[in-house]
Amino acid sequence: MPLQGVPLALLGLVAAGSFALLLSLHFVRDRVNRKLISSALMFLFICALIIVIDDFPSWIEVEPGAALPTLLWQIASVFWWLPLAGLAIRATEVLLWRGLFSEQAVPKLLKDVLGAAYFIIAVFGIVAFVFEQPVTGLLATSGVVAVVLGFALQNTLGDVFSGIALNMEHPYRQGDWIQLDSGFEGEVVEINWRATHLRSRMDTEIIQPNAGMATARIVNFHYPDNSYAFLVQVRLGYRVPPARAKAVLKAAALACERVLVDPAPVPRILSFEESYVVYELKVWVENYGEHPDHLNNVLTRVWEHLRWADISVAYPQRDVHLYEQEEREEFQSLAVADLLSQIDLFASLQEDETMALAAQLEMRQVRAGQHIVEQGADGSSLYVIAEGLLEVRVRFDENDEERAVAKVGPGEFFGEMSLLTGAPRSASIVALTDAVIYKIEKIHLEPLLKARPRIAETLVDLLSQRQEATEAVAQASRDAAGRTAAQGGYAEQLLGRIRSFFQL
Structure with a gap:
């Protein structure tokens, strides 16, 4: 129908x-x-x-x-x-x-x-x-x-209700790095009805039932934020003064880009052992997932700064030493001649010239926060850093505040333009930690340049390369030909200023 x-x-x-x-x-x-x-x-x-x-x-x-x-x-x-x-x-x-x-x-x-x-x-x-x-x-x-x-299903239901409790309390979240009471460390990749999935540093995944997670003691490295501290132990000999050892360790930590400045690294003496002193360095960083990289960076910087300071890492030993003369106290940095020979600016000097220059240098110990040179001030000296960490600050405008533009550490130098041409200081240098520096005056370098004028040409080549690297960053848009021409003119101008300043 x-x-x-x-x-x-x-x-x-x-x-x-x-x-x-x-x-x-x-x-x-x-x-x-x-x-x-x-x-x-x-x-x-x-x-x-x-x-x-x-x-x-x-x-x-x-x-x-x-x-x-x-x-x-x-x-x-x-x-x-x-x-x-x-x-x-x-x-x-x-x-x-x-x-x-x-x-x-x-x-x-x-x-x-x-x-x-x-x-x-x-x-x-x-x-x-x-x-x-x-x-x-x-x-x-x-x-x-x-x-x-x-x-x-009592075990499964226990996991389910534990999962509900964990999601309400939020002791950890997806993406957090946690450590269980068993010692296992991993990143939380998933929290579901029954279990929590963790991924280890070896890129393996474990599945932990929520009932076990609810009763476990958990260390969350991302709570309340993703910054955390870790400790590094270093063994140094008794001949190294504690104040100097702490300054070197703190400078090494601050030289790492990822180490937080606030809170600042804390070096301290942990214990006195039979043949060495155990120092502990506490540093703060972010993102526990990169902990092996953080530890590697800090240990590498510690090794470098100890090497520049000529401080040896101690180890258990029982040796009998017979000395004809008093053993050198380890309050001095790397021998001045060795320090100069490892710096590019003085690498062209012959051994006798390096020794002659090193014998005239003045060692200065500066405290953290001390201003070494001021921007715009007159000067005719160069400083070589043996220990510590310094900060380079520049005022780009008369009414502007000083801005930190770089950090310099052991084996580096500053003030080369004032030494070679008498130009005013182009930046202010402030000590971030206790530091040891050597001062090279015009009167120290003048005899070498007059005895062998070709040294000036070598110095100009090195300084021109440094200037070229600076210009490459500041003027990346300039064409290659213009940059080459500018460098050549700069080198000739700089050589003329050095000859005039030293009356060569």
């Missing part, structure tokens, strides 16, 4: 919804928003279908209580509750997790629990409103089932 009274408006709604779904899938690129739109249109389609089925008996002229319409209505109603739960999950994802709580890391476990709750409510709605059955019986039955499952 032909249908009568079909609601064309509802059919139009279904057609419009289908068309809107196609448009959304084509134009909306965000995956979560596309799922929300699809769920909403599906829910509207089911609503329209239920309205059509409600009026279905009048179309085919059957009794309202007939079996077929009732079955169709129940099927449609079941499919109404389930899309409603799915729509609630999508809406929660967009409005809450990505909207109201977008700046907070919402645990995946919480999302899963809330999604399961939506579907449980939908199941109870189907039982109560579609099949018109009492919910109390279902609750009682589910209680018995829950008891049976609880005994059978």
Whole structure:
């Protein structure tokens, strides 16, 4: 029998919804928003279908209580509750997790629990409103089932509830580096219903049940922030004065780019042993995931600064030494001649010239915070650093404050332009730690230049290379030809100034 009274408006709604779904899938690129739109249109389609089925008996002229319409209505109603739960999950994802709580890391476990709750409510709605059955019986039955499952899955359920507790308390989050009471260290890569996944430094992954994580003693290296401290022990001989040893260790730590300045590194004496003193250096860095690199950088800098200071790392030994003369006390840095020979600026000097220059140098001990030279001041001396760490500060404008532009340490020098040309100081130098420096005056270098004028040309070549490196950074946009021409002119000008200053 032909249908009568079909609601064309509802059919139009279904057609419009289908068309809107196609448009959304084509134009909306965000995956979560596309799922929300699809769920909403599906829910509207089911609503329209239920309205059509409600009026279905009048179309085919059957009794309202007939079996077929009732079955169709129940099927449609079941499919109404389930899309409603799915729509609630999508809406929660967009409005809450990505909207109201977008700046907070919402645990995946919480999302899963809330999604399961939506579907449980939908199941109870189907039982109560579609099949018109009492919910109390279902609750009682589910209680018995829950008891049976609880005994059978007590370990798994323990992990699940422990996971819920961990997500509520947040002792660690995804991306944190933690250490368990077993000594294992790893990065948290996932926290799910049953377990926490950790990745070790060897790029292996372990799966730790949440029940064990809830009872374990956990050290979180990223809480309350991702900075942490670690200790380095160094053994030095008794002949090294403690104040000097601490200054060298602190300078070595501050020379590492990743070591934090605030709080500052702390060197201290840990213990006195039979043949050496144990020093402990405490430094603060960020990101425990890079701990091996941090440790390597600090130890490398400590070795370099001890070498420049001519301080040997002590080790247990029992030797008998017979000396014809008094043993040298280790309060001096690397021999001055050796220090000069390892600096490029004086590498061209012959051995007798280096020894003659070293014999005239003046050693200065400076304290942390002391200004060694001031920008703009007159000067005719160069300083070679034997120990410690100094900071280069420049004032780019008369009304501007000094800005730190570089750090210099053992084996480096400053003031070469003032020594060779008498130019005013181009920067201020401030000691960050206690330091030992050697001062080279014009009167020390003048006899060497007059005896062998070609030394001046070698010095000019080295200084021109340093100037070229500086210009390459400051004027990267200049073309190569212009840069070469500028360097050549600078070298000739510098050589002329040196000859004039030393009257060569």
